[in-house]
Each structure stands twice: as C-alpha cells, then as structure tokens.
Amino acid sequence: MPFIIIFLWFAGKEKGKILALRSTLTMVIGVVLSLIIGTLWPHPRPFMVPLGYVWFSHTADYSFPSDHMTIFVCLALALISAKAVRTGLVVLGISILVAWSRIYLGVHFPLDMIGGAITGMVSNALFCRLWKYKGEYVFSFFKTISLKLFKI
Numbered sequence: 001m002p003f004i005i006i007f008l009w010f011a012g013k014e015k016g017k018i019l020a021l022r023s024t025l026t027m028v029i030g031v032v033l034s035l036i037i038g039t040l041w042p043h044p045r046p047f048m049v050p051l052g053y054v055w056f057s058h059t060a061d062y063s064f065p066s067d068h069m070t071i072f073v074c075l076a077l078a079l080i081s082a083k084a085v086r087t088g089l090v091v092l093g094i095s096i097l098v099a100w101s102r103i104y105l106g107v108h109f110p111l112d113m114i115g116g117a118i119t120g121m122v123s124n125a126l127f128c129r130l131w132k133y134k135g136e137y138v139f140s141f142f143k144t145i146s147l148k149l150f151k152i
Helices: 002-011 016-042 065-081 085-104 110-149
Strands: none
Touching: 002 016, 016 065, 016 110, 065 085, 065 110, 085 110
16 A cells, blocks of 8 residues: 555655555544544453454454454545546445455454444544645745655
8 A cells, every 4th residue: 555655655746646645644534533532442352352263373452442343444535635536436445345354354343343343434524624725835845845855
C-alpha cells in the first residue's frame, strides 16, 4: 500500500498527488483515532483470553479497534470520496477479506473489525470536513515540501 501511494505522489499528475495525499491523511487520522480508542478501551485479543487457536505468533497487545480494518476502510473511503469509486470498492472488498482472515487466524474478534470499520468511517468524515475548508492549502503545503525535498 505505501508503494502505491508513493507512486501516485511521484509519478502521478496533480490528480494522483491529491489522491495520495487524501489517502495518507485519512489513514493517519484513522491510526491516531485507533490508538486513542485502544488506549481508552483496552480489549484483549482472542488468544489472550484464551479462546480459539492462534495460527501464528502475534504480540499480546490490545485488539480493539483493528488497525488493519481501520487502514483499509480509510483508504477505501478516501478513494471513493475522491471519485475513484471502482478502486475504492475493490479496496473495500479486500478489507472484508482481510477482516475475515484476521478473525480466522485468531488475532481479532468480529467486533474489533466492526470497530475498525467505524473508526475508518469517522476518520474519513473528519478528513472530508478538513479538506472541504483547507484542502487547497494543505495540498499546496505538501506539494511545496515535496518539491523542495525531492528537487531533481
């Protein structure tokens, strides 16, 4: 995922840069919200209870909300809100597969995934509000930094 965003920023035209920035900032908001929620509402992973079988080694940290689901839903909704609807729907479909796999592997409860999806939706709503009022300023800020840092 990071490679796609980096590619969009550096190889894409202005629309690609905007898409990369929107996606990145939405995911940053999502991860920060996820960390805040996880700190305020710690919830053990299934194997910490113990419940079920764990198919691979995983750190025994808290599971709610799922960071994987938060990031995928943030990306999908950022794409959809930027008019890249088909790609956003594909990412949303992938997020469902990721959610199922994380539950199957024993590292998340289903509610962790629902919490991650809601966190992603809230993050996108917050971002869209920010972008509506400050989008051009934010984009020009990051574009200027990029031009100064990576001047070729």
